[in-house]
Amino acid sequence: MTTQQQFKSMPSMPELAAMDRDLTFHPSTAADPTALTRTQIDAYNREGYIKGIPIFDTAEIIAQRNFFDEILAQVLRAGGSSYSIYSAHLKYGMVYDTLTHPRIVACVQDILGPDVVGWAGHYFCKLPGEDKIVDWHQDASYWPLSPSKTVTVWLAIDDADTGNGCMRFVAGSHHHGHLTYRPSEAADKNVLSQTVEDAEQFGGIVDVELKAGAISLHSDLLLHSSNTNLSSRRRCGLTLRYCTPDVRAIPGFGWGEEGIVISGEDRSKHWGNPPRPARDFVVDSENLTEMIGLGSKTR
Numbered sequence: 001m002t003t004q005q006q007f008k009s010m011p012s013m014p015e016l017a018a019m020d021r022d023l024t025f026h027p028s029t030a031a032d033p034t035a036l037t038r039t040q041i042d043a044y045n046r047e048g049y050i051k052g053i054p055i056f057d058t059a060e061i062i063a064q065r066n067f068f069d070e071i072l073a074q075v076l077r078a079g080g081s082s083y084s085i086y087s088a089h090l091k092y093g094m095v096y097d098t099l100t101h102p103r104i105v106a107c108v109q110d111i112l113g114p115d116v117v118g119w120a121g122h123y124f125c126k127l128p129g130e131d132k133i134v135d136w137h138q139d140a141s142y143w144p145l146s147p148s149k150t151v152t153v154w155l156a157i158d159d160a161d162t163g164n165g166c167m168r169f170v171a172g173s174h175h176h177g178h179l180t181y182r183p184s185e186a187a188d189k190n191v192l193s194q195t196v197e198d199a200e201q202f203g204g205i206v207d208v209e210l211k212a213g214a215i216s217l218h219s220d221l222l223l224h225s226s227n228t229n230l231s232s233r234r235r236c237g238l239t240l241r242y243c244t245p246d247v248r249a250i251p252g253f254g255w256g257e258e259g260i261v262i263s264g265e266d267r268s269k270h271w272g273n274p275p276r277p278a279r280d281f282v283v284d285s286e287n288l289t290e291m292i293g294l295g296s297k298t299r
């Protein structure tokens with residue numbers, strides 16, 4: 001990766017509104033699951049999520065955490081925010097390896113089928129005592145992708161619970177299509193930019209407490225959020241995003257270029273399939289500012 005490396009940009013709200021996107025839920029039709037149970041897949045289709053799947057053992061998640069501690073320290077030293085480490089699968093070999101990790105991909109294949117593109121790795125790290133929230137939103141609402149078939153794996157780097165701002169899901173809300181939102185205001189203290197009001201009208205709210213090393217999976221149409229972290233403990237999650245190769249990235253924002261064909265085939269060669277980055281801990285200071293997207297709102 002050179003200093004000329006460009007990462008994807010976020011479409012504005014008017015640009016998103018002008019896009020012709022299919023934002024309806026596409027249930028999993030995968031047959032013969034190997035990692036998940038049929039009951040879990042049925043729950044994903046019905047509720048829009050699955051939670052509490054152990055992936056990494058203690059030694060493995062400590063290695064993940066040590067790695068993240070290092071890059072977070074670099075980013076904070078450079079003036080970045082703990083939410084600004086996005087497109088991380090293109091920046092760090094460790095994140096590429098996590099995105100393509102067989103135990104995680106097996107769960108994703110049980111939902112999406114054998115052809116899988118991994119298109120993002122983004123850390124959402126709530127520092128201790130932080131008053132920011134992630135307001136109620138649907139991921140697909142932000143993304144220049146159609147149809148809405150992305151599954152997010154949220155990997156707990158730290159233990160996540162109601163005390164430090166774990167994820168919250170509205171069960172079944174993915175069946176309501178694209179929900180109306182308003183632009184968030186400064187008073188909302190939202191890390192992102194969209195706010196869906198009165199989330200509870202779309203279903204029951206579920207706190208997604210996870211032990212470090214475990215994952216949840218959620219549909220890109222599921223309404224979700226997370227509260228402040230007023231505890232003295234950090235809460236970091238690595239979001240890994242996956243879709244089937246028939247999903248199209250609307251041109252002009254660099255999203256198609258970032259997708260890795262992890263398994264099966266991308267017959268139309270729509271996705272860029274970039275190579276594994278060599279870099280791990282050492283980030284040269286010249287391009288750190290660009291890598292962490294200082295000043296730009298990320299998603």
Ligand SMILES: O=C(O)CCC(=O)C(=O)O
Pocket residue numbers: 124134139152154166167224225226237239
């Ligand atoms: O980690 C969080 O608090 C929010 C993550 C999120 O919004 C997502 O995974 O789509």
